[in-house]
Amino acid sequence: MSMDYFQYLRKERMPHIWCPGCGHGTIMKSILRALDKLKWAKDDVVVVSGIGCSSRTPGYLDFNTLHTTHGRALSFAQGVKVANPNLKVIVISGDGDAMAIGGNHFIHACRRNMDITLIVFNNNIYGMTGGQASPTTFTGSKGTTAPYGAIEQPFDVCNMAQASGATYVARALDIDAVAMDRVILSALQNKGFSVVDAWSQCTTYFGRQNKWGDASEMMDRYKEMTYNVRLAEKMSPEEKAGKYPVGMLFQTSRPEWCEEYGKLIERVSK
Amino acid sequence: MSAEATEKKAPVIKFLAGNEACMEGALAAGCRFFAGYPISPSSEIAEKMSGRLPKLGGKFIQMEDEIASMGAIIGASLAGAKSMTATSGPGFSLMQENIGYAMMAEVPCVVVNVMRGGPSTGNPTGPSQSDVMQCRWGTHGDHPAIVLSPNSIREAFDTTVQCFNFAEQFRTCVVLAMDEIVAHMREKIVIPAKEDIKIVNRKKPNLKPGDPYKPYEADASLIPPMMNFGEGFRYHVTGLDHDATGFPSGAPDNQEILHRRLVDKVEMHKDELFLFENHRTEDAEVLVVAYGSTSRSAKRAVEEARAQGIKAGLFRPITLFPIPEKQIALAASHAKKVVVPEMNLGQYRLEVERILGPAVPVVGVHRVNGEPIAPSLILSAIVGG
Amino acid sequence: MSKRYEIRLAGLGGQGLVLAGVILAEAASIFENKNAVQSQSYGPESRGGASKSEVIISDEEIDYPKATHIDLLLCLTDAAAEKYLKDCPETALVIADSDLVPSAIPEKYRSVKAPITRLARETVGKEFVTNIVALGLIQELTGIVGLPALEKAVLGRVPKGTEDLNKRALEVGREAAHEYGAHILSARG
Structure with missing residues (x-):
């Protein structure tokens, strides 16, 4: 871990806006470690985001960066990718951004299977706007718009992604940087649409409202709520009940949109 | 095809x-x-x-x-x-x-x-x-x-x-x-x-590889030259208020500069943007201002009015916005009445009224029934008192 | 020809009236260098319900693109006749399918009734060329476009392999003009 992060960062944009204890910076570093392994030219990388705490990430990164409107990052990103398939496109989105206002774009991006990686910085809350409940807020958990606890069932980002057609789907916790590095690298290497549900604790809003304690206590709780998918076969249904698997959850191979469109151009332009 | x-x-x-x-x-x-x-x-x-x-x-x-x-x-x-x-x-x-x-x-x-x-x-x-x-x-x-x-x-x-x-x-x-x-x-x-066919392409900055690029730094034209993603000049794009570097900036001065420039870059070049047609407006005592398909009905109505000895004319903005205000005022310089037919309830008419002021009566011919406005309706407004 | 000639083709979606209007307008504007505008009714009714296609042909610039003073009305359904005859000035020529428009055309109009659809089905052999039979009939009766121009326009728009069928349809339509519209032709002189 002796790499120089600053070669990928816009130093002049520091300090970042994230609160002490927030997991977003940890995930950002995982992304940078994966990119460092891939050795992609910085000029070829485009990082796109929507609106929210996580969506501020591109501003800190020294690539082509595009901070779009709330929920719409994937639509901008697909335009970039289709117009120039040589560009490496990474989308960073929050749980509200990707799964609520951008939910329709999410499922259709999965269906199209363009070579784009979406990393959902999932902290189960709208942090930037003050701690309102999000589509991944756990049933019973509080938000400023769910003062008595959420009565709705949360979305499972990974199930949604798989059901909608993503070709690489994984979940990792910010506390487990090794696993996070591994799944982000695999996601970036997958030739198709990849989704990483990257869990990140929001101590300021989620932790305080739900009395989940500080960052380390929240991370411990996330560990208790999850299990390693590699151990799933050895676990009883009771042990898995109500818990989320982490690790690489799904991978398949399917025609990639831009390649298929390239073939279409070949076919019709003769 | x-x-x-x-x-x-x-x-x-x-x-x-x-x-x-x-x-x-x-x-x-x-x-x-x-x-x-x-x-x-x-x-x-x-x-x-x-x-x-x-x-x-x-x-x-x-x-x-x-x-x-x-x-x-x-x-x-x-x-x-x-x-x-x-x-x-x-x-x-x-x-x-x-x-x-x-x-x-x-x-x-x-x-x-x-x-x-x-x-x-x-x-x-x-x-x-x-x-x-x-x-x-x-x-x-x-x-x-x-x-x-x-x-x-x-x-x-x-x-x-x-x-x-x-x-x-x-x-x-x-x-x-x-x-x-x-x-x-x-x-x-x-x-x-x-x-x-005249084709205009986005203006590129004159940069060598490695030169710093400020994506929103404009010259006197107020229009910043533009690099595309992937061309070797990494920059940031945001919908937030930003400064010349493209990064978010909440500084009041920067916001004021940005918003004024966005509007002024079009305003200061608007003469290049005006596309319009004058039809028999030189001596028009009744001016019709119409655009889109409605202008075709209006042209017919103007011809029929002329055949009746009424000095009618048509001003047709092709550029609706920015509004060719001076051109409308010029076309109306002899007008005793202005008729604005539109397939809406008077959206552009309000602009024409604003431009011409209270000196000239502006009459709307408005239809929202899903049918084109027939020339006869416009003619009635030209002829009518 | 008068400076502005207005044609309304009316019937049902599926009778090919929009295409007929396009062909007529192309014959006039592309192959005879006149001005022409074609438009049609647009909406759910164009899919099986009432259908209307209009063509304006003129030696001069065409301003208003819709019909206001019909010179020629073609009716391929009774409903079309009922709906559009009332907009027709007395100077109009009315052409109707005699099998599909049982109602009488008011005597004030010059009119021709011919079994256009039946001619397409039985004489040419395919009902889908009804629109082309109608064009042949219109061409011969009015001369609003010349036959060479119309034929070029038809052949430019119909599917490959149906050229002979469509030429035959034009011919059958023109023959029908003589059989059913001799009174109009003799008046034209």
Whole structure:
């Protein structure tokens, strides 16, 4: 871990806006470690985001960066990718951004299977706007718009992604940087649409409202709520009940949109 | 439609509907990316694009809705493609947020709005001009607006080319407001040879590799030169208030500079933007101001009024916004009355009233029944007291 | 010909009236260098319900693109006749399918009734060329476009392999003009 992060960062944009204890910076570093392994030219990388705490990430990164409107990052990103398939496109989105206002774009991006990686910085809350409940807020958990606890069932980002057609789907916790590095690298290497549900604790809003304690206590709780998918076969249904698997959850191979469109151009332009 | 008219060295004669001519104009202007969602009465533009673009090496993508279509054309433009979408009423409403983004982030792109009756689902297949003010003020916030409105098939082609040229020149989102009549009627069109079509491309900064690039640093033109993503000058684009570097800036001075520049860059060049037609206005005592298909009814009414000995004339703005205010005032200089026919309840009429002031009575002829305004209705207003 | 000639083709979706209007307008504007505008009713009714196609042909610039003073009305359904005859000035020529428009055409109009659809089905052999039979009939009766121009326009728009069928349809339509519209032709002189 002796790499120089600053070669990928816009130093002049520091300090970042994230609160002490927030997991977003940890995930950002995982992304940078994966990119460092891939050795992609910085000029070829485009990082796109929507609106929210996580969506501020591109501003800190020294690539082509595009901070779009709330929920719409994937639509901008697909335009970039289709117009120039040589560009490496990474989308960073929050749980509200990707799964609520951008939910329709999410499922259709999965269906199209363009070579784009979406990393959902999932902290189960709208942090930037003050701690309102999000589509991944756990049933019973509080938000400023769910003062008595959420009565709705949360979305499972990974199930949604798989059901909608993503070709690489994984979940990792910010506390487990090794696993996070591994799944982000695999996601970036997958030739198709990849989704990483990257869990990140929001101590300021989620932790305080739900009395989940500080960052380390929240991370411990996330560990208790999850299990390693590699151990799933050895676990009883009771042990898995109500818990989320982490690790690489799904991978398949399917025609990639831009390649298929390239073939279409070949076919019709003769 | 096997002939690739846009690539022809010689003029090509075709018999096209407005939507088809619009598509041909876009291709001739260099449009190579289209994202859209089906909606009447604009769908033929998407349909024809899906067939033609791949033959030219361009890209067509059908998105999940109009919000995504608008996002996709902005993304594509940033990656270097001249890009466009086409929609109608409800879809145009959905696009507004990202139209504002394109204006704020100064990303060239073209939106065609084939106007149908509204609000809401309204009249999906009838003609209307009821989105005129939405074309000007649809997205929130102060912002520039360049809006063109054709009245013939040839002009649907020409104004679409112009929309792309203006979008590229001014780094903004330009709207083509076409009404359903122009979109669906067919006329002969001679598509000019490629070398006879003036094409404008976005101005590039004069930089060597490694030079610092400030994406929003403008010269005296107020229009910043633009690099595309992937060309070696990494920069940041945001819809937040930002400074010349492109990064968010909440500093009051920066905000003031940004918002004034966005509006002024169009305002200070507006004489280059004005497209209009004067028909017998030199001595017009009754001036009709009409645009789009309604202007064709108006021209007929003017001729019939002249035949009755009434000195009538027509001023037709092709550029609806910015408004050719001086030109309207000049055309009205002998006018004792001004008639503004529109397939809405008076949206442009209010502008004409504002420009001409209380000295000249302005009479509206407004219909929102999904039918074109017949020349006889306009003639009655010209002749009537 | 008068400076502005207005044609309305009315019937049902599926009878090919929009295409007929396009062909007529192309014949005039592309192959004879006149001005022409074609438009049509647009909406759910174009898919099986009432259908209307209009063509304006003129030696001069065409301003208003819709019909206001019909010179020729073609009716391929009774409903079309009922709906559009009332907009027709007395100077109009009315052509109707004699099998599909049982109602009498008011005597004030010059009119021709011919079994257009039946001719397409039985004489040419395919009902889908009804629109082309109608064009042949219109051409011969009015001369609004010349036959060479019309034939070129037809052949430019019909599917490959149906050229002979469509030429035959034009011919059958023109013959029908003589059989059913001799009174109009003799008046034209």
